[in-house]
Amino acid sequence: MEIIRFAELKAQPWRNGGGVTRELASHSTSTPSPDGAGPGSTGSANGWDWRVSIADVSKAGDFSAFPGMDRVLTVVEGELLLLIVDGAEHPLEKYRPFRFSGDDAASGALPTGDIRDLNVITRNGLFKGYTSIIELSKKRAHPVFERQLGILLQGQASVTPGAAGSGRADVEPADSAAGAAGAAAAEPATLARYDAVVGSDTATPEILGRGFLAVVSIDSVGD
Incomplete structure (x- = not known):
């Protein structure tokens, strides 16, 4: 992460x-x-x-x-x-x-x-960029996928690595279970204002908190 x-x-x-x-x-x-x-x-x-x-x-x-x-x-x-x-x-x-x-x-x-x-x-x-502003929740984590940045704009939040393969449909259940156990053991990292979380589809970071998050997506043209 x-x-x-x-x-x-x-x-x-x-x-x-x-x-x-x-x-x-x-x-x-x-x-x-x-x-x-x-x-x-x-x-x-x-x-x-x-x-x-x-x-x-x-x-x-x-x-x-x-x-x-x-x-x-x-x-x-x-x-x-x-x-x-x-x-x-x-x-x-x-x-x-x-x-x-x-x-x-x-x-x-x-x-x-x-x-x-x-x-x-x-x-x-070559690329197309998008910015979305979302309100964070303490009850439901917001995932940050590959080719995305999650940027804390306001409030308090922490991030943990999600289950391995949580963003992919081709991961075997055993791999997902192992990833989930690893994610559960990981300590949350506290985010300061304007810190950015780099997204991933193999162990998708998940952000919990209160405040506002900018989600920037960079898409390849033709994808």
């Missing part, structure tokens, strides 16, 4: 000085990951085909262009981002994902103050 600790990520300043970005995960098809390009793999700094990151925006201004990319932006802290895409204004409220093209000229205004946003950027023709 892999957890990306937000507190350990290095903040990269924007070129225009309007904020900083912390990369949670990225992938380049030139350096495929062993598990089939799932979140948690890292591609080259300038040649990734998808990236998941969290940005702090402290000043109004232009957004970087990402030609040939598709973007999904979600405000996760703060009240409002006024996103202007090709001259059209889009008021983005907290926890409402918004998709737009990386080819479009985009800028942001901060009518209510600084914000933090979650960015999912994918290369057209």
